[in-house]
Amino acid sequence: MSGAVAVPFLDLAAVHLDLRDDLDVAWKEVLAHGRFIGGPEVAAFEAEFAAHCGVGHGVGVGNGTDALELIMAGLGIGPGDEVIVPGNTFVATVEAVRAVGARPRFVDVRPDTLLADPAAVAAAITRQTAAIVAVHLFGQMADVDALARLASQHGVALIEDAAQAHGARYLGRRPGGWGAGAAFSFYPGKNLGALGDGGAVVSDDAQLIDKIRLLADHGRSPSDRYVHEASGRNSRLDTLQAAALRIKLARLDRMNAARVAVVEQYRRGLPSWCVPVAEDPAAEAVYHLAVVQVPDRPRVTAALDAAGIGWGLHYPVPCHRQPPFAEYADGPLPVVEAAAERILSLPLSPGMTPEQVDLVCEVLHDVPI
Numbered sequence: 055m056s057g058a059v060a061v062p063f064l065d066l067a068a069v070h071l072d073l074r075d076d077l078d079v080a081w082k083e084v085l086a087h088g089r090f091i092g093g094p095e096v097a098a099f100e101a102e103f104a105a106h107c108g109v110g111h112g113v114g115v116g117n118g119t120d121a122l123e124l125i126m127a128g129l130g131i132g133p134g135d136e137v138i139v140p141g142n143t144f145v146a147t148v149e150a151v152r153a154v155g156a157r158p159r160f161v162d163v164r165p166d167t168l169l170a171d172p173a174a175v176a177a178a179i180t181r182q183t184a185a186i187v188a189v190h191l192f193g194q195m196a197d198v199d200a201l202a203r204l205a206s207q208h209g210v211a212l213i214e215d216a217a218q219a220h221g222a223r224y225l226g227r228r229p230g231g232w233g234a235g236a237a238f239s240f241y242p243g244k245n246l247g248a249l250g251d252g253g254a255v256v257s258d259d260a261q262l263i264d265k266i267r268l269l270a271d272h273g274r275s276p277s278d279r280y281v282h283e284a285s286g287r288n289s290r291l292d293t294l295q296a297a298a299l300r301i302k303l304a305r306l307d308r309m310n311a312a313r314v315a316v317v318e319q320y321r322r323g324l325p326s327w328c329v330p331v332a333e334d335p336a337a338e339a340v341y342h343l344a345v346v347q348v349p350d351r352p353r354v355t356a357a358l359d360a361a362g363i364g365w366g367l368h369y370p371v372p373c374h375r376q377p378p379f380a381e382y383a384d385g386p387l388p389v390v391e392a393a394a395e396r397i398l399s400l401p402l403s404p405g406m407t408p409e410q411v412d413l414v415c416e417v418l419h420d421v422p423i
C-alpha cells in the first residue's frame with residue numbers, strides 16, 4: 055500500500071465537511087455588511103471565547119505569536135528583562151520574547167508530562183526576571199497552580215501560552231485567569247482553528263486587554279480614531295475568521311471530546327514500548343497532539359511510512375538548540391534533550407475512526423522493537 059495514505063496525520067478537510075452550510079451563511083452575512091475589519095462578528099467572538107475560557111475579557115489578534123508578543127508588550131516587558139520559557143515549546147514562544155527585546159531563559163521540563171518543571175522555573179528566577187511563560191503543550195495545561203504561586207511570590211508576571219490548549223483545564227479552570235493572561239493561536243490545525251491565521255488574548259485584566267487592543271490597531275485611541283497614543287502595529291483578527299471561529303467554537307467541546315476518545319483508545323491499544331505523555335491528575339487534557347515516546351524512532355517512523363500512516367515530531371530540535379536562540383542556552387536541558395530523540399506524534403483528528411486508531415496500533419505492534 056506504499057504511497058496511499060491510510061491514516062492522515064490530521065484530516066482538516068474532514069473536520070470542515072459538515073460545517074459548510076453554516077460557513078456559507080456566515081460568509082454571506084459578512085459580505086452583506088462589508089465590515090471586513092472590526093465587524094460585529096469580531097466583538098461577538100471575543101466575548102464568546104473569553105466566556106468559554108471563564109475570564110472577563112478577550113481581544114482578537116492576527117496570530118498566536120503576536121498574541122504572546124502583545125501580552126509582553128502590554129505588560130511593558132522589554133530590553134533588560136528576562137522571560138522564563140520551557141525548553142520544550144514551539145519556537146514562537148521564544149520569538150515573542152525576542153520580539154519585545156527581552157532575553158529568554160530556558161528551563162527544563164517534567165519527564166512525565168514534558169511540561170515546565172516548577173522547580174526548574176524557581177531555580178531560574180533572577181532579579182531580571184519579568185515573566186514566566188507557562189506553555190500548555192500538546193493540549194495539556196502546565197502546573198499553573200505552582201507557577202502562579204511562584205510568580206506572585208517573586209512579583210513577576212505569569213503568561214500562558216495556550217496555543218495548543220483551547221478548552222483544557224487545570225484544577226477545573228481553563229487558561230486565561232491564572233496569571234496576566236493567555237495567548238491563543240487559531241492556526242488551522244489547532245484545536246480551535248480558523249481558515250487561515252488568527253489569534254487572541256484572554257484575561258481578567260481589562261486594562262491589559264485595552265492596551266493590547268490599542269497596540270494591535272496602530273496605537274489608535276479608543277476615543278478618537280485620528281489620535282495614535284502609541285506606536286503600535288497591525289495585528290487584528292479578520293471578521294471572516296471571527297465568523298468561522300464562532301461556528302467552530304460552538305463545536306469545540308465536542309471536537310475535544312473526540313480527540314480525548316482517540317487518545318484513550320491509543321492508550322489501550324499501543325504496544326508497551328510506545329509510552330504516551332502522562333496526564334497530570336490535576337489536568338484535563340484536550341490533546342492537540344497524541345505524543346508518545348519510543349525507542350529506535352527511525353525504525354518506527356519507517357514502519358508508519360510503509361503503512362501510509364502520518365506522523366510528526368513536536369519538537370525534534372529544542373528551541374535552545376536552534377541557531378537564533380542557541381546564544382541564550384545556559385547549559386544542557388537533560389529532560390528536553392532526551393525527549394527530543396524519543397518523541398513521536400501519532401495521527402490525531404477529531405474525526406478519526408476507531409478502525410483507523412486500531413490500524414495505527416496494529417502497525418506499531420508489528421514493529422520489531
Ligand SMILES: *Cc1c(COP(=O)(O)O)cnc(C)c1O
Pocket residue numbers: 117118119120143144146147189191215217218238239240241251252253
Ligand atoms: C502554534 C503555536 C504558537 C504560535 O501560533 P501562530 O498562530 O502560528 O503564530 C505559539 N505557541 C505554541 C505552543 C504553538 O503551538
